[in-house]
Amino acid sequence: MSKEVVAISQKLQTTSKRRMAMAKRLIYMNMGVYLLMSIGELLIGQFGHATVLIADGKNNLTGVLSSVLLLVGLHFSVIPRDDVHQEGHWQYETIAVFLAGIIMDLVGLNCLWSAGQSIIVIMNGQTASIRIITGYAAAISGTLMLVVSQINQLIGKRTNDSALIASARDSLSDAFTSYGTMIAIFLAYWFHIGWFDSLATLLLGVYIIINGNQIVSASAEKLSNGFNPSLQTQIRHYISQTPNVHHVDYVNGRYTGDNIIIETEIQIDNSLTTxxxxQLCKRIEAGVQKQFPVLYCCIQIRPSTLDSDELK
Known part of the structure; x- marks a missing residue:
């Protein structure tokens, strides 16, 4: 099959590749910060007998794994389209985000397991005092994660990149969990409440699972050809306003990565020549690709069923 069969928007392809390059640079930064913080928290958590800090370190370790997955996904997503993949390889980015969410869920379950083990240890009377340094480590981690989240959110919104937006959401949740970890450690240290550390670990695990499920749900919706009804209505309205378009029978949309593929059927003026x-279809296609992040627009036409009185 010829590569020219599918009329892909070249402008959108170029924009998407630039967006991917920007995303890669930020994800490398994320990976470095997450790696340093996770190693630091795991070591200090072991030294300071803070189960919740160890759980937070495991949570930040998922940031490293997620970053690796996103980098792999971004690498494959910019591969030029071929005879087999006429629409390109943009779905790799969504697959990477989906897998990153799965990893978050698994780490959340691991935190729940660790909390359960810690509670059993406390019930057996085998406890060790938390050291205050673990609280300071959690505070530093939370601040760094908050900065990373804001950078990712800013660039992700500007470029409409789901990988960066997912990374920003992940980093923001990590910042909150680190601050929550800090509070839990200080409370356990000041008031000598040994079980509070385990309770905080349990709550942290639940929070990680909730955020992981949100990421999995959003990416699974794209992978299963789900589409935003509000955006579908906007595109339908835009097409219906085009001169010589009498009616829009349907608009079906789906995602390939962060880009959109549209299939629509319209009724046009019966007097129009082939x-x-x-030319009308090309005008609609160009307009839709200009107004929305549409990679490809397939337009089917048929003669209008409206009579002349209805058109007046």
Whole structure:
């Protein structure tokens, strides 16, 4: 099959590749910060007998794994389209985000397991005093994660990149969990409440699972050809406003990565020639690709069923 069969928006392809390059640079930064913080928290957590800090370190370790997955996904997503993949390889980015969410869920379950083990140890009377340094480590981690989240959110919104937006959400949740970890450690240290550390670990595990499920749900919706009804309505309205379009029978949309593929059927003026009908379709396609992040627009036409009185 010829590569020209599918009329892909070249402008959107170029924009998407630039967006991917920007995302890669930020994800490398994320990976470095997460790696340093996770190693630091795991070591200090062991030294300071803070189960919740160890759980937070495991949570930040998922940031490293997620970053690796996103980098792999971004690498494959910019591969030029071929005879087999006429629409390109943009779905790799969504697959990477989906897998990153799965990893978050698994780490959340691990935190629940660790909390359960810690509670059993406390019930057996085998406890060790938390050291205050673990609280300071959690505070530093939370501040760094908050900065990383804001950077990712800013660039992700500007470029409409789901990988960066997911990374920003992940980093923000990590910042909150680190601050929550800090509070739990200080309370356990000041008031000598040994079980509070385990309770905080349990709550942290639940929070990680909730955030992981949100990421999995959003990416699974794209992978299963789900589409935003509000955006579908906007595109339908835009097409219906085009001169010589009498009615829009349907608009179906799906995602390939962060880009959109549209299939629509329209009723047009019966008097239009084949050439005029073709030019109308190209005008609609160009307009839709200009107004929305549409990679490809497939337009089917048929003669209008409305009579002349209804058109007046």
């Amino acid at each position: 050439t005029a009908s073709y």
